[in-house]
Amino acid sequence: MKLLKNNVGVAVTLTVALLVTMLDVPSFLPDVLKYFSADLALLVCYYWATNRPDQISLVVPWSFGFFFDVLHAEPLGLNGLILSIVVFVGLNIPNRSNRPIVGYQLLGLFVLVIFAQITRLIAMQYVEFPVEVSILGSIWSIVATLLIWFIVVLVLDRLVANESANVSFS
Amino acid sequence: MALRRDKRFNAATVLASLIFVSLTLVVVDLNGRFLHTPRQVATWVTNGLYAIVNTPSRWIERSSLYFQDRQRLLDRYDNRESEIQDLAVQVQRTEAIHAENSELRQLLALTQHETELAFVPAELSAVNSRAGRNEIVINRGQTHGVRDGMAVIDSSGVYGQIVEALPYTSRVILITDQRLPVPVRVARTGLNAVAVGVGNSTELVLEHADITADIQVGDQMIASGLGGIYPVGYPVGVVTAIEPDAAGVEARVTVEPSATMHRRNWLLVVTSGSTNEVAQE
Numbered sequence: 001m002k003l004l005k006n007n008v009g010v011a012v013t014l015t016v017a018l019l020v021t022m023l024d025v026p027s028f029l030p031d032v033l034k035y036f037s038a039d040l041a042l043l044v045c046y047y048w049a050t051n052r053p054d055q056i057s058l059v060v061p062w063s064f065g066f067f068f069d070v071l072h073a074e075p076l077g078l079n080g081l082i083l084s085i086v087v088f089v090g091l092n093i094p095n096r097s098n099r100p101i102v103g104y105q106l107l108g109l110f111v112l113v114i115f116a117q118i119t120r121l122i123a124m125q126y127v128e129f130p131v132e133v134s135i136l137g138s139i140w141s142i143v144a145t146l147l148i149w150f151i152v153v154l155v156l157d158r159l160v161a162n163e164s165a166n167v168s169f170s
Numbered sequence: 171m172a173l174r175r176d177k178r179f180n181a182a183t184v185l186a187s188l189i190f191v192s193l194t195l196v197v198v199d200l201n202g203r204f205l206h207t208p209r210q211v212a213t214w215v216t217n218g219l220y221a222i223v224n225t226p227s228r229w230i231e232r233s234s235l236y237f238q239d240r241q242r243l244l245d246r247y248d249n250r251e252s253e254i255q256d257l258a259v260q261v262q263r264t265e266a267i268h269a270e271n272s273e274l275r276q277l278l279a280l281t282q283h284e285t286e287l288a289f290v291p292a293e294l295s296a297v298n299s300r301a302g303r304n305e306i307v308i309n310r311g312q313t314h315g316v317r318d319g320m321a322v323i324d325s326s327g328v329y330g331q332i333v334e335a336l337p338y339t340s341r342v343i344l345i346t347d348q349r350l351p352v353p354v355r356v357a358r359t360g361l362n363a364v365a366v367g368v369g370n371s372t373e374l375v376l377e378h379a380d381i382t383a384d385i386q387v388g389d390q391m392i393a394s395g396l397g398g399i400y401p402v403g404y405p406v407g408v409v410t411a412i413e414p415d416a417a418g419v420e421a422r423v424t425v426e427p428s429a430t431m432h433r434r435n436w437l438l439v440v441t442s443g444s445t446n447e448v449a450q451e
Contacts, residue, residue: 019223024224066208069212070215071216071296072298075196076195077194077196078196080192081188081196084189088181134369137369
């Protein structure tokens with residue numbers, strides 16, 4: 001399968017992100033780990049938008065947003081909205097071929113993660129059972145997402161490098 | 171350069187369209203139930219994936235039971251036998267108390283609208299992993315008689331409440347969630363209070379408990395039935411700590427839930443008889 005073709009890589013990695021998000025926290029781990037939940041879908045979209053802008057469109061992440069809406073019991077369209085904005089911003093940030101830009105990308109990610117948290121909190125104030133704003137929980141989520149970013153970059157860089165090596169021009 | 175500007179313009183146009191569609195969907199979803207069908211379709215897919223993803227951990231759990239030695243299983247069987255005997259005796263006593271209670275109510279000219287509890291067994295389908303939200307999805311919905319607002323219990327205690335019943339699945343908010351107040355009563359004294367979650371799955375707190383209230387560590391908290399959601403008398407939790415506030419007027423009473431939060435695969439939805447209204451004629 002050619003991952004670097006027509007959003008296939010984006011779809012596959014978003015599916016993996018969905019599956020990882022679904023994994024239950026094992027019972028032997030402390031309860032506090034539940035707060036340490038990274039926004040994997042956001043990271044995957046941001047990675048593709050900043051590093052392989054030619055491989056990602058706005059519509060595919062937007063469509064995947066529905067599954068995350070259902071998984072987290074959030075209003076339909078909310079995650080699609082967030083992911084499409086993340087991709088758009090990511091597309092407009094220079095790629096990482098120039099090393100000093102890495103910090104610039106991290107700053108962009110930081111802003112986007114905060115934007116995603118605030119958007120979700122606002123939307124969840126209008127559902128039938130409004131979610132109480134937990135500052136500590138939000139900070140933990142932001143920190144977790146920023147930390148997991150480095151792992152996502154490491155894994156996807158390897159994946160994309162392998163796929164690029166396999167590309168034939170015949 | 172012009173091509174790049176064109177591409178950016180196209181992306182901006184697509185983004186604007188997606189934002190418009192997303193906001194419309196969010197507003198429609200928040201204001202009504204018009205999006206039940208697409209939500210149900212997406213729920214089927216995610217529930218299927220959830221079952222697949224968590225199959226290995228369930229297999230490990232079940233295989234650990236499979237490999238238990240014969241003696242241990244026989245011991246468990248013996249324990250179950252004696253537990254059944256104990257429960258049978260307790261049921262007899264409960265029935266006698268129930269009859270006596272009914273007689274006393276008649277003497278006191280109180281009416282009671284009491285119905286037998288009816289349950290729908292359900293299995294946990296998914297857990298919401300978003301921080302601070304104690305929510306799960308179960309594999310029973312409207313087609314099985316589940317409705318919004320029904321209580322969910324497990325074999326040990328009150329578990330949560332249905333907040334969204336879809337045709338084949340339902341969303342449950344656990345009693346440990348900060349959004350769900352549970353009317354409780356101290357079993358020892360009959361004192362009424364309201365317990366709310368603090369965001370983790372191991373504790374509830376009693377709101378505005380008076381420092382002089384007759385509550386002790388180890389007290390059993392049961393559902394008071396006020397609000398008509400949870401079955402009256404069903405265990406909610408046990409008081410584990412009482413800490414007075416700085417002003418010395420109120421106390422923070424911590425309650426450990428009786429139900430096994432997040433760790434239970436089988437649950438019961440109380441479909442009828444959760445209220446036990448008593449009205450004075």
